[in-house]
Every structure is written in C-alpha cells, then in structure tokens.
Amino acid sequence: MSDVELLKKEAGIAACAFVTSGMKVGLGTGSTVKYTVIELGRMIAEEGLEIVGVPTSLATEQLATEVGIPLVELSDVSGLDVVIDGADEYDSDFQLIKGGGAALLREKIVAQESRAMVVVADDRKRVDSLGAFPLPIEITPFAYQSTIRALGRILDCRVNCRMAGDHPVFTDNGNMIADAHCGPTLTQPAEIEHAILGIAGVVQVGLFIDMCDAVVLAGQNGVETHLNPNGRLI
Ligand code: 5RP
Numbered sequence: 001m002s003d004v005e006l007l008k009k010e011a012g013i014a015a016c017a018f019v020t021s022g023m024k025v026g027l028g029t030g031s032t033v034k035y036t037v038i039e040l041g042r043m044i045a046e047e048g049l050e051i052v053g054v055p056t057s058l059a060t061e062q063l064a065t066e067v068g069i070p071l072v073e074l075s076d077v078s079g080l081d082v083v084i085d086g087a088d089e090y091d092s093d094f095q096l097i098k099g100g101g102a103a104l105l106r107e108k109i110v111a112q113e114s115r116a117m118v119v120v121a122d123d124r125k126r127v128d129s130l131g132a133f134p135l136p137i138e139i140t141p142f143a144y145q146s147t148i149r150a151l152g153r154i155l156d157c158r159v160n161c162r163m164a165g166d167h168p169v170f171t172d173n174g175n176m177i178a179d180a181h182c183g184p185t186l187t188q189p190a191e192i193e194h195a196i197l198g199i200a201g202v203v204q205v206g207l208f209i210d211m212c213d214a215v216v217l218a219g220q221n222g223v224e225t226h227l228n229p230n231g232r233l234i
Helices: 003-018 033-047 058-067 104-112 144-155 189-197
Strands: 024-027 052-055 082-085 117-122 135-139 158-161 176-181 202-205 214-219 222-227
Touching: 003 033, 003 082, 003 117, 003 214, 003 222, 024 033, 033 058, 033 082, 033 117, 052 058, 082 104, 104 135, 104 202, 135 144, 144 158, 144 176, 144 189, 189 202
Parallel strands: 024 052, 024 082, 082 117, 117 214
Antiparallel strands: 135 176, 135 202, 158 176, 214 222
C-alpha cells in the first residue's frame, strides 16, 4: 500500500469514532471514505454495532451491501445523525470542494439531511484558498454546451465537460459534470455557489458551504481531528 493510501485508510478508520449504535449514518463516496465503510462493516460483524446507512452513490451502495451495512432510503427516515464523506479540498473555514467522484448531488442532499458532517482526508486536501482542484458542477445533458459557456462567462475561467475517454461522464442521476478551472481564487465560496446555482442548466455545484463540522486528517504525524469552531460538534 502506498503512503497516501495508508493515510486514507487511517483517516477513514479513525472517523468511525463518530459512529455509535443506534445511529443513522450517511455513507460518502470516494477512495478515503471507502475505508470508513469497510470498517463500519467490520464493527457490525465483530463488535455488534447496530446502525443503518444511507449511501451517496451507487458505488457506495454496492460496497456497503458487500460489507453488510443495512441500508435505508433517505426519504424513509427523519434525518441522519452523521454523514462521513471525503473532500477534494477544504479551507481554514471548513468550506469544501467535493465532486471529484461525480457524486456531489447525492452527497449534498445527504449532508443537508445530516445533523453533523465529518470529512475524512489526507493532508494534501488542506488549502489556503479553494479552487486549485477544478470545481465540479453537475449540469443537465440538455444544452450542456450552452450551460458550460454560461459557466465560463460568470466564472471567467476555462470550464470543460468531464470525459471518460471519448464519452462524457454521466452521474448516477443521469446528468453530466462540468469542471471549472478557477485556480485557487475562491475566497468567497458562498457568493460563487449562489452565482453558479442561478444558471439554468446547473443542477448542483460541489461547493459545500457551512456544512462540515469536523475533518479527520491523516498526515505523516498521525491522525488529527479538527473540529469546526462554528460547527455542530462543539
Ligand atoms: C465524490 C467526492 C469525494 O468524496 C472526493 O472526490 C474525495 O475523494 P477521495 O477520498 O477519493 O480523494 O466528492 O464525489
């Protein structure tokens, strides 16, 4: 296992400390939180942990099923106790860029329905200003080139349609992803989120504003949990 993979595993497993029996848990998407999902499956099998999960993607649904986490529909429960998810970047105000795995819409719906959000990350994800990671934006297939042009105009940067080889990437919701190459300039992410959501054709943007309550961060010196001083876990 590479050094980065080991850090992801450490962060993913450490975040399970936020989960106790009886909880309804949002299960994020990505290569870090997959270790959380696997560990929760182990805790169910070996330690008698009793939880139900709501996955944020078809990939996580499959993994959670494989490791034995009972799943429920978000619509069938009155909110979740916690969601644990990855992030592509986070800043000192605990604002996030997510959507590198194209799951941002379901991730944001699940986060919005959760009483707390815990992010699992390795130390490459901490940034001073958001935006070096291309900002993912879920858009409708209808007139997607027009929507991409409109995004380019308001963001004043290059925006491209995410591709897998010769074909556009389609999300679990049948939409497409535009990636905006803003550079590390997103110092007012709430304003940017608002402007992007004002464009018809945009379904959702991967800026998660005032949603993250804690980051479980793995680095060379071990795992640290950083609580958002303005968050719900203080
Ligand atoms: C998927 C996401 C992921 O959580 C994000 O891309 C981080 O993934 P990883 O842990 O693989 O770096 O937002 O849409």
